[in-house]
Amino acid sequence: MTKQELRQYYLDRRRVCSENQIAEASAKINQLLINHLNDTTKHVHVFIPLPNSKEINIWSFIEYCWQQDIQTATSLTFFKPKRLEHSWFDSTTTFKPGVYGTVVPSPIKPVDLSVLDIVVVPLLCVDDSGNRIGYGQGFYDGFLAQLPTETKKIGVSLFEPIHETIKKDPWDIPLDAVISPVGLTDFTD
Template identity: 35%
Template sequence: MLKAELRKKYMQKRKALSDDEAFLLSEAIFKNFVEYFKPASGDKIHLFIPIAKFKEIDTQLFIDYFFSRNISVFVPKIVDTKLISVEIFNNTKFEFNQWNISEPVSNENSGVLDFDYIITPLLYADKNGNRVGYGKGFYDGFFESISKESKKIGVNYFNPDENIDDVWENDIPLDYLVTPTDVLSFFNKGLE
């Protein structure tokens, strides 16, 4: 299936979820992430602030857990059409950007390139770790700039059941996908 078709299909599936369903699925994704990866004090984790109107996975569960365990938290901010990584703390101030996405007020790029985990938003991922996002390409550019050792982890309400037919050579696949029921690994281009 083409990315445009998958984008439309999974946006509709997401919108069909009630707020309660989305929260319960987010909780299950969070629990699967913690049980599988066992993040620890001193880790550096980059993750997104969810866009409520798109019913993205609730990452506040992750943020609260990370802060309580002395795990450094970084979030994306778009500055001059580039995604930078800003470290946040309990008292970080946020504002809405032109797309109505919550971002830190600070424009200070952390300069961190060796994240332990990058928890990535997406609409869909196939069985090879190829992603369908919103089509802006911010994360592909970000993935190119970071350490190859950083684990790129997608989170999604839905398991992969269709292939993406129009993968481009510049698309950078995920290393893992965490869903409410599974943690899938894409090393060696297949499931573990």
């Protein structure tokens, strides 16, 4: 299948998941994310799940990070020009509505990307080599390309990695690992 066909197929698969299935998968993925943290993890970048999108709800992981004094950052989406900016946030942060249902931390506290230990990446599907398919806008491609090589890029997915190879474009940055409800798949081995 082409990237667009895979994107549509996994969007359709996600749409038919019940709220209970999403909640159960989210709970498993949150626990696996927590288990992946170590004593040297100090700065984590996360996505804020879009409402009504059936994205994985990672708020339990975010709250755990706060309890462990791990700083959390998230993205702000801009369409003109197309880019992501990043801000730190914590339990005291308020959020304002952004574009397309996103939320924006207020106030914005800029992030030095070089300090990030882990980036949690939303996606629709990923292959056995860590090549992912997101929503097709290229926001995360540009962001991941800016990260130091030692920053771990961990995708979260409702579905296990697919065995079909996803065509890799020159700008695509593969993930280091993906976490699905069945476990963690490490692509760096």
